[in-house]
Structures are given as structure tokens and as C-alpha cells.
Amino acid sequence: MAEPEVSLDKALERLESIADKLEDPALDLDEAVRIYEEGLRLYAECAKRLDAADLRITQLAEALAKQARERGAG
Amino acid sequence: MREGAKGPRLPFEAPAAPIARVVRVGQVVTRLAAHIQSGDDFKDLWVEGEVVQARVSPAGHVYFTLRDPVGQLACALFASKAAQVPLTPRDGAKVLAHGYIELYPRDGRCQLMVDDLRPAGAGDAYLQLEALKRRLAAEGLFASARKRPLPPAPRRVGVVTSAVGAAWRDIQTVVARRDARVELVFAPAQVQGIGAAESIIAALDGLAQLRDLDVVILARGGGAAEELWPFNDEALVRALARFPRPVCSGVGHETDVTLADLVADLRAPTPSAAAELVVPDAGATALRAERAWRRMAGRMRDRIEERRRRLVTARRLLDRRAPAIRLAVSRQRLDEARRVLDRLIARVVPVRRSRAVAAQRRLAALSPLAVLGRGYAIVEGVDGHVRPSAGVLAAGERVRLRMRDGRAAARVESVERDG
Numbered sequence: 001m002a003e004p005e006v007s008l009d010k011a012l013e014r015l016e017s018i019a020d021k022l023e024d025p026a027l028d029l030d031e032a033v034r035i036y037e038e039g040l041r042l043y044a045e046c047a048k049r050l051d052a053a054d055l056r057i058t059q060l061a062e063a064l065a066k067q068a069r070e071r072g073a074g
Numbered sequence: 075m076r077e078g079a080k081g082p083r084l085p086f087e088a089p090a091a092p093i094a095r096v097v098r099v100g101q102v103v104t105r106l107a108a109h110i111q112s113g114d115d116f117k118d119l120w121v122e123g124e125v126v127q128a129r130v131s132p133a134g135h136v137y138f139t140l141r142d143p144v145g146q147l148a149c150a151l152f153a154s155k156a157a158q159v160p161l162t163p164r165d166g167a168k169v170l171a172h173g174y175i176e177l178y179p180r181d182g183r184c185q186l187m188v189d190d191l192r193p194a195g196a197g198d199a200y201l202q203l204e205a206l207k208r209r210l211a212a213e214g215l216f217a218s219a220r221k222r223p224l225p226p227a228p229r230r231v232g233v234v235t236s237a238v239g240a241a242w243r244d245i246q247t248v249v250a251r252r253d254a255r256v257e258l259v260f261a262p263a264q265v266q267g268i269g270a271a272e273s274i275i276a277a278l279d280g281l282a283q284l285r286d287l288d289v290v291i292l293a294r295g296g297g298a299a300e301e302l303w304p305f306n307d308e309a310l311v312r313a314l315a316r317f318p319r320p321v322c323s324g325v326g327h328e329t330d331v332t333l334a335d336l337v338a339d340l341r342a343p344t345p346s347a348a349a350e351l352v353v354p355d356a357g358a359t360a361l362r363a364e365r366a367w368r369r370m371a372g373r374m375r376d377r378i379e380e381r382r383r384r385l386v387t388a389r390r391l392l393d394r395r396a397p398a399i400r401l402a403v404s405r406q407r408l409d410e411a412r413r414v415l416d417r418l419i420a421r422v423v424p425v426r427r428s429r430a431v432a433a434q435r436r437l438a439a440l441s442p443l444a445v446l447g448r449g450y451a452i453v454e455g456v457d458g459h460v461r462p463s464a465g466v467l468a469a470g471e472r473v474r475l476r477m478r479d480g481r482a483a484a485r486v487e488s489v490e491r492d493g
Contacts, residue, residue, distance in 0.1 A: 012381055015388045022395035029404060032397040039392045046385050050378055057374050064367060068360075 008049045015042040100179060107177040110184070116175035121147065121186060122194055123171070125163045138163045140171060140186065149173075151188040161191045168194035203306050207333060210308070215315050216336040222320040224340060224352060227359070228288035230257045231352055232281040232319070234274055235293040237262035241326070241345035245293060248349035253356035259284060265294040271307035278313050289320045289352050292334060293345035296326035305332035314338060324348025446478040464491050 006014070018039040022032060110116050123140030130136050134153030139146050149171055151159065163169060172190035177183070192200065210216065231249065235241040242260065249256050261277035264270045274292070281290055292314070294305070304310065305325055311333045314321050323338035324345040335341040342348035446452065453461045454474045461467055467486050475482045 008381065012384055012388070016384065019388050019391035019395060022392065029397065029400055032400055036392065036397045043385065043389050043392065050382050050385065053378050057371055061371055068364070
């Protein structure tokens with residue numbers, strides 16, 4: 001899969017602006033469906049990337065702890 | 075007795091010269107002492123001479139006289155200073171004494187108050203050293219702008235010192251304790267006596283060949299001032315200045331700073347101190363790094379959590395404002411419209427129906443069939459079409475007669491048209 005072009009923060013901001021837009025009762029239904037779909041996609045993307053960042057930090061912390069243990073043992 | 079005759083004059087014979095002013099001895103010596111003290115002429119002196127009549131008082135003060143062919147000078151070296159001076163004055167020794175002149179009013183004698191003492195031979199060398207120091211300083215060799223920072227985490231450290239002294243052992247001990255991963259490259263050199271400077275320069279040249287050397291320690295254990303002369307050698311100072319890596323000096327001595335110390339990028343008071351300055355404590359470094367990492371990871375998690383909260387909020391809003399709800403509203407409106415339509419239709423059809431019935435009634439009333447009741451018959455062909463005139467009938471044609479209450483089949487016998 002290609003790397004996402006926009007940053008997580010940008011995607012999150014876009015998602016929030018979509019939520020704001022959907023509040024507008026004058027919004028055309030077709031347009032509402034279109035941006036709603038985009039919003040769901042952005043949500044999934046953001047959630048995935050936040051999970052990945054979280055996991056990465058956990059992995060790094062574990063790697064560091066392991067390294068420290070090995071140094072301590074050696 | 076002749077007037078003007080030369081001869082010894084007795085005091086009482088002297089012409090009574092007017093005595094302008096009489097001062098007491100105490101005033102003279104006090105004023106003299108103050109005069110000596112107030113100027114710079116008798117301070118910070120290096121006095122060269124031969125020691126005679128040296129003696130040590132029970133309190134540890136050393137009194138002696140410095141003498142040369144022209145005169146002599148009483149000297150006092152107090153116990154507190156004597157402890158710091160490496161040389162003990164002995165009769166017959168040629169020395170260079172440093173101090174200031176003080177006049178004691180009580181005995182009216184001047185004394186040199188000594189605070190440093192060197193062998194007389196050192197006199198010229200000392201002055202030469204001062205001249206050399208000034209010259210090299212003027213060249214900028216000791217400028218702080220020239221000082222290179224020590225590498226924060228050295229891996230290979232060169233050590234120039236004596237193979238026999240304690241310095242090398244001390245450095246090894248300190249480095250092993252602080253960071254066992256640091257590799258020491260030992261370049262042994264002769265650090266005192268004739269040829270010492272050349273030996274140190276050769277060791278430095280050897281280290282300069284190593285590509286991945288991070289820093290060099292130049293060390294020597296404690297020694298008397300005169301034993302440190304190699305570290306004031308001009309060629310050595312220049313070799314240190316052009317050395318490609320930072321140099322830390324650790325020459326063990328208390329009082330004087332050698333030129334090697336001045337030109338070094340960092341000066342440590344002892345070999346051990348040099349090792350401590352050059353090699354950071356790995357344990358402490360690791361601890362700091364871990365603390366920094368924890369802080370960083372914590373902040374990263376905070377950032378992620380903040381975004382996660384925003385994401386959850388956005389998702390909730392998205393769900394609440396989902397088009398499905400709009401869709402339901404639209405559907406409701408559609409249903410509503412449909413019901414309205416149905417209602418309208420429902421009303422429209424019966425109206426039409428009753429109108430249709432009325433029309434049919436009216437039609438029925440006007441129907442020609444109604445005439446049949448009055449005894450008339452309608453002639454139709456077999457094709458079902460009405461034959462409205464005799465002219466359209468043919469003789470022999472079969473026709474049907476429609477009566478009020480039924481039909482009858484007939485045949486045209488003949489056709490006679492009126493007129």
C-alpha cells in the first residue's frame with residue numbers, strides 16, 4: 001500500500017471539518033453521503049495510524065528494556 | 075691659635091648650626107618602613123645570592139642571609155611559607171629568593187620576607203620561560219578561541235605518559251571504572267630528564283597517525299618544578315597546538331602551570347582527573363539517556379492520546395450527523411408526499427366515477443333504443459352497422475331487426491325508394 005500523502009493531523013482536521021459540515025441542514029444529501037463516506041475512510045485511516053504509532057512506541061520501549069537487560073547481564 | 079687653621083674640631087667648638095627639627099628614632103624608622111612599603115620598588119623581587127647563616131627556629135621559621143660580593147641581606151622564610159617551598163636554604167647554596175622587603179622598626183634592619191625559593195641556576199631559565207610564554211601567548215597559541223571541545227563520547231583515547239609511573243595505571247583504573255568500552259591507546263614517553271620533550275613529541279606524532287582516535291591525554295605524575303621543564307618546551311607546545319585531536323593535559327603539580335597545560339584544550343590537575351574529564355561515566359550517561367527517553371515516550375503517548383480523543387469525538391459527531399438520518403428524514407418526507415398523493419387520488423376517482431354514471435344516464439336517456447319501446451325497430455346489417463336508409467339496402471340482403479325486447483332476422487325482398 002502506498003504511504004498516505006497527508007499527515008495524521010491533517011487527516012484528523014479534515015475529519016473534524018467534515019463533522020462540522022454534516023451539521024449544516026442545508027447540505028445537499030448527495031454531498032452529505034459523499035463526505036460521510038470520506039469521513040469514515042479518514043476515521044479508519046487515523047485510527048490505524050494512531051494504533052501503529054502507539055505500537056511503535058511500545059516496541060521501542062521493549063527493545064530498549066531488552067537491550068538494558070542484556071547489557072546488565074553481559 | 076690661628077684663625078682658619080685646619081685641625082680636628084671638638085664638638086663643642088663647632089659653630090652652633092641652627093637645629094631646625096629633631097626627630098625621634100622611632101619616627102625615622104617608622105617613616106622609613108612606611109616608605110619602603112608604599113612603593114613598588116621593594117615588592118615582588120627575585121633576589122639572587124648565596125645562602126649563609128641559615129638556621130631554623132623552634133617554630134619552624136627559617137632565617138638566613140643572602141650574600142653576594144657587594145652586600146648582604148637578611149631573609150626570613152616563615153614556617154607557613156617554608157612548607158610550600160620545595161627548596162630548603164642551606165649554607166653555601168646559590169638561590170633565587172622571591173619576596174618583599176620589610177623594615178622592622180624594633181631593630182631598624184631590613185629583611186627580605188621570602189615566599190618562594192628556587193635554585194639560582196633556574197633564574198635565567200625562569201626568565202626565558204616567561205619570555206617564551208609571552209611570545210607564544212602573543213601568537214595566540216593559548217587563546218581560548220583555539221580550544222577544541224572534548225568529544226562527548228570518546229571511543230579511542232590516546233595516552234602519552236611514562237611507562238613506569240603511576241599515571242598510566244591511574245588512567246587505566248579510572249577509564250575502566252567509568253566506561254569499559256573505551257579503548258586506550260598507550261604511547262609511552264620519557265616525561266623527565268634530557269630528551270623528554272622529544273620523546274613526548276615522538277609519541278604524539280605516533281598517535282597523530284591513528285585515524286579514529288578521539289582525544290589524547292598527556293599525563294605525568296607529581297614532580298618538582300624543575301622536573302616539569304620538558305612540559306615547557308617550545309617544540310612540544312607547538313606539537314600539541316597542531317595535534318589533530320583535542321588534547322587534555324594532566325600533569326600533576328600544584329603551583330605552576332606548564333606551557334603544555336596552557337596550550338592543551340583542557341587542563342586537569344592530575345592524570346586521574348584528566349581521565350575523568352575525557353571519559354564520561356557510562357552508567358550516569360545511560361541513566362540520563364533512559365530518563366530522557368522515558369520523558370520523550372511519555373510525551374509521545376500524550377500526543378497520541380490527545381489525537382485519539384479528538385478522533386473519537388469526530389467519530390461520534392460523524393455518526394450523529396450521518397446521512398442515514400438525513401435519509402430517514404427524506405424517506406419520511408417521501409412517504410408523506412405519497413400519502414398526500416394517495417389521498418388526493420382517492421378523492422379524484424369517485425368524483426370521476428359519479429360523473430361517468432351521470433353521463434351514462436344522460437346517454438341512456440338519449441339512446442335511440444329508447445324509441446324502440448314505442449314500436450319502432452332498427453335495421454342493422456349482418457356487420458352490425460345500422461342501415462339508416464333504403465338506399466343502402468340491397469334486395470336479397472340479410473338484415474337484423476332490433477326491437478324493444480329482442481332481435482329478429484329478416485331478408486330484404488325488394489327496395490323501393492321514395493321520391
